[in-house]
Amino acid sequence: MRVGRLPDSRLHWRMLHRNRRVVCASPQYVSRRGVPRTLDDLARHDCIVLRENDADYALWRFGTEDDPVTVRVDGALTTNDGDVAVDWCRAGRGLVMRSLWQVAPLLDDGSLVRVLPGLPTPRSDIVAVFPEPGPLHRRIGDTIDHLARGLERRLPAIT
Numbered sequence: 001m002r003v004g005r006l007p008d009s010r011l012h013w014r015m016l017h018r019n020r021r022v023v024c025a026s027p028q029y030v031s032r033r034g035v036p037r038t039l040d041d042l043a044r045h046d047c048i049v050l051r052e053n054d055a056d057y058a059l060w061r062f063g064t065e066d067d068p069v070t071v072r073v074d075g076a077l078t079t080n081d082g083d084v085a086v087d088w089c090r091a092g093r094g095l096v097m098r099s100l101w102q103v104a105p106l107l108d109d110g111s112l113v114r115v116l117p118g119l120p121t122p123r124s125d126i127v128a129v130f131p132e133p134g135p136l137h138r139r140i141g142d143t144i145d146h147l148a149r150g151l152e153r154r155l156p157a158i159t
Contacts (some may be wrong), residue, residue: 001147003099004124013127014144017151018158020121021097023060024112028092035115036095039071046094047073051080060097062119086112099124101155123158126151 003019025035029046036042039062051057057078063069075094079085082098089096090111106112128144130136136144 001126002129003126005122011129011131013129014148015125016128016144016148017101017126017155019124019126019155020100020158021061021124022100022103022107022117022121023095023097023115024089024103024107025095025115026090026092027110027113029089029094030113030115032092037116039069039116039119042071042073042095045073045075046077047075048077048079048085048088048094048096049073049075050082050085050096050098051078061122062116063122064120065122068122097121100158101126101151104156 036045049057058072060071060073061068077088077093085096086098103112107114
């Protein structure tokens with residue numbers, strides 16, 4: 001299972017659910033610090049950065065696959081745990097960029113608000129990854145089918 005772009009193009013994959021990352025803040029944070037209106041505004045905000053893999057963790061990506069925009073963000077808080085980053089955000093400690101599948105319930109219940117909603121973000125799809133082409137063992141295929149159906153029922157549809 002992987003969320004996001006595959007690092008190795010030799011791998012084979014199957015789409016399980018379309019996903020995007022979004023920038024969020026708590027209502028308390030935006031009432032105290034204001035809402036960023038442009039990408040340049042991010043430089044004046046506390047951004048909670050997530051250290052993942054070997055990527056430059058302080059870069060947030062916006063735009064489309066054909067027209068990407070990268071913004072370097074800064075903040076006092078860094079973690080390698082997405083749940084911790086979201087908890088800090090909910091506590092009003094800064095902005096966070098997370099997968100919509102993770103924060104959608106918090107956006108729905110008002111715990112978080114989406115900021116910069118008019119700016120597109122690159123896709124960060126949820127995929128099943130396997131090393132070899134061709135038919136999968138039946139149990140593996142059935143498991144992947146089950147995961148895809150479950151994600152479709154539980155997660156918001158992303159275009």
